[in-house]
Amino acid sequence: xxxxxxxxxxxxxxxxxxxxxxxxxxxxxxxxxxxxxxxxxxxxxxxxxxxxxxxxxxxxxxxxxxxxxxxxxxxxxxxxxxxxxxxxxxxxxxxxxxxxxxxxxxxxxxxxxxxxxxxxxxxxxxxxxxxxxxxxxxxxxxxxxxxxxxxxxxxxxxxxxxxxxxxxxxxx
Amino acid sequence: xxxxxxxxxxxxxxxxxxxxxxxxxxxxxxxxxxxxxxxxxxxxxxxxxxxxxxxxxxxxxxxxxxxxxxxxxxxxxxxxxxxxxxxxxxxxxxxxxxxxxxxxxxxxxxxxxxxxxxxxxxxxxxxxxxxxxxxxxxxxxxxxxxxxxxxxxxxxxxxxxxxxxxxxxxxxxxxxxxxxxxxxxxxxxxxxxxxxxxxxxxxxxxxxxxxxxxxxxxxxxxxxxxxxxxxxxxxxxxxxxxxxxxxxxxxxxxxxxxxxxxxxxxxxxxxxxxxxxxxxxxxxxxxxxxxxxxxxxxxxxxxxxxxxxxxxxxxxxxxxxxxxxxxxxxxxxxxxxxxxxxxxxxxxxxxxxxxxxxxxxxxxxxxxxxxxxxxxxxxxxxxxxxxxxxxxxxxxxxxxxxxxxxx
Numbered sequence: 001x002x003x004x005x006x007x008x009x010x011x012x013x014x015x016x017x018x019x020x021x022x023x024x025x026x027x028x029x030x031x032x033x034x035x036x037x038x039x040x041x042x043x044x045x046x047x048x049x050x051x052x053x054x055x056x057x058x059x060x061x062x063x064x065x066x067x068x069x070x071x072x073x074x075x076x077x078x079x080x081x082x083x084x085x086x087x088x089x090x091x092x093x094x095x096x097x098x099x100x101x102x103x104x105x106x107x108x109x110x111x112x113x114x115x116x117x118x119x120x121x122x123x124x125x126x127x128x129x130x131x132x133x134x135x136x137x138x139x140x141x142x143x144x145x146x147x148x149x150x151x152x153x154x155x156x157x158x159x160x161x162x163x164x165x166x167x168x169x170x171x172x
Numbered sequence: 173x174x175x176x177x178x179x180x181x182x183x184x185x186x187x188x189x190x191x192x193x194x195x196x197x198x199x200x201x202x203x204x205x206x207x208x209x210x211x212x213x214x215x216x217x218x219x220x221x222x223x224x225x226x227x228x229x230x231x232x233x234x235x236x237x238x239x240x241x242x243x244x245x246x247x248x249x250x251x252x253x254x255x256x257x258x259x260x261x262x263x264x265x266x267x268x269x270x271x272x273x274x275x276x277x278x279x280x281x282x283x284x285x286x287x288x289x290x291x292x293x294x295x296x297x298x299x300x301x302x303x304x305x306x307x308x309x310x311x312x313x314x315x316x317x318x319x320x321x322x323x324x325x326x327x328x329x330x331x332x333x334x335x336x337x338x339x340x341x342x343x344x345x346x347x348x349x350x351x352x353x354x355x356x357x358x359x360x361x362x363x364x365x366x367x368x369x370x371x372x373x374x375x376x377x378x379x380x381x382x383x384x385x386x387x388x389x390x391x392x393x394x395x396x397x398x399x400x401x402x403x404x405x406x407x408x409x410x411x412x413x414x415x416x417x418x419x420x421x422x423x424x425x426x427x428x429x430x431x432x433x434x435x436x437x438x439x440x441x442x443x444x445x446x447x448x449x450x451x452x453x454x455x456x457x458x459x460x461x462x463x464x465x466x467x468x469x470x471x472x473x474x475x476x477x478x479x480x481x482x483x484x485x486x487x488x489x490x491x492x493x494x495x496x497x498x499x500x501x502x503x504x505x506x507x508x509x510x511x512x513x514x515x516x517x518x519x520x521x522x523x524x525x526x527x528x529x530x531x532x533x534x535x536x537x538x539x540x541x542x543x544x545x546x547x548x549x550x551x552x553x554x555x556x557x558x559x560x561x562x563x564x565x566x567x568x569x570x571x572x573x574x575x576x577x578x579x
């Protein structure tokens with residue numbers, strides 16, 4: 001890895017979170033760190049308070065059905081002053097995937113974490129208002145999981161009835 | 173909210189405070205003209221004062237992020253237009269920039285300049301449309317027609333270049349799909365010449381208009397710290413005094429060559445958001461003129477046959493070209509394993525694409541960071557304590573596109 005100004009940041013994180021830091025990478029100039037779920041909030045507070053990562057970009061997840069732990073949860077933040085970005089990654093395990101919420105640290109994460117819950121079914125512990133955001137409240141299933149099939153949704157036309165099912169009950 | 177003497181206040185409508193149990197819950201939308209799409213806001217009203225608001229989004233959720241996973245990188249370009257349907261070229265560029273960053277392709281200078289031209293045109297068209305519709309919400313009926321007339325010029329340019337007025341899908345990984353057609357440059361020059369006067373007309377109508385100022389000044393104030401904390405972006409962030417524009421902070425497509433100012437304001441109210449957008453239109457015209465004057469020649473698509481189709485003339489002469497053509501059309505190209513984030517400045521702010529690749533010819537995961545979604549988040553805070561009529565002004569000033577919010 002070539003020497004970049006951000007390398008020292010990884011070294012500082014490595015020194016502080018020796019136990020929790022599992023991996024760090026610099027792919028195409030994008031800096032990522034993978035940490036244990038338990039250390040995410042501490043790392044976030046450190047990044048915000050000591051490294052001036054003040055601007056929250058997005059939160060999301062990636063589903064790897066064959067892996068264990070199955071989900072990678074991703075947050076990305078920027079320092080407006082230093083013009084640097086860092087991606088924080090952690091993992092969540094089936095059957096009840098959950099990770100700590102970063103909304104208490106960066107309030108802007110609120111809707112992004114709600115969206116991740118909505119589409120992946122990953123709970124964010126400590127989130128103030130974890131509800132579905134894009135899908136209806138009554139929706140079953142989590143559309144962005146890989147085992148949720150696109151175009152797999154049965155359709156009932158108004159003149160048809162499916163045995164024993166109400167139109168709203170067969171989604172997903 | 174800063175009250176002025178002439179502003180209608182709560183007293184005109186009855187008692188100032190009702191007990192919380194008496195508050196009325198009012199659904200604004202999903203079908204409401206001021207939401208410019210389908211957005212539902214649940215308002216809690218104490219008389220005419222808004223005490224709380226809960227925006228309910230998702231009515232336009234189309235599942236683009238899921239659809240990206242089923243399509244090759246080239247096919248995905250057509251989805252990107254349809255998210256923020258008021259600035260499709262900027263979405264096209266953002267999407268291919270993520271793919272280019274992943275696979276590491278060089279984009280020729282002419283393609284970069286064509287991208288800049290199309291993006292700045294889209295920015296002007298989008299701000300024109302915003303000016304027209306946000307004005308319409310507040311009763312500026314004639315402005316709507318002026319704005320539509322001017323936006324039409326951009327749509328004509330889009331059509332002359334790509335054959336389509338809105339969903340241009342003009343980018344390809346490694347460049348753009350076509351060179352500029354004959355006469356396009358003259359058409360663009362006429363547009364650049366006529367626009368400053370048109371913006372002046374608009375400003376003469378609105379900027380110091382007492383009704384316009386009364387409806388916007390001091391309304392929906394977002395302080396500098398609040399703007400950063402709530403993650404708003406684009407003109408909303410700059411109206412609150414944060415000097416952040418992707419084109420300046422992290423130049424892409426050669427923006428570092430052009431001389432332009434980042435439009436900034438200080439107060440963070442609706443009026444400043446209006447001023448920032450008008451100023452941005454003027455700056456975009458400056459960029460257009462510079463990009464046009466310095467338009468480089470040469471190819472508009474990379475020569476890398478692994479990602480870009482060979483020129484048509486080669487197909488009848490070269491077997492290799494036929495093979496490349498067949499491979500690219502039937503299965504596309506593969507990216508390396510990894511994840512990247514690429515971002516551009518859309519008229520609404522930072523539009524980002526987080527692309528995860530597992531080494532196949534399709535994105536494994538494509539997360540879009542939509543600026544409208546981020547900008548809508550502080551609505552709850554911004555409308556607390558204002559009058560219902562001001563909610564319209566505030567929502568208008570945010571310039572969100574529901575297709576971009578819901579994806």
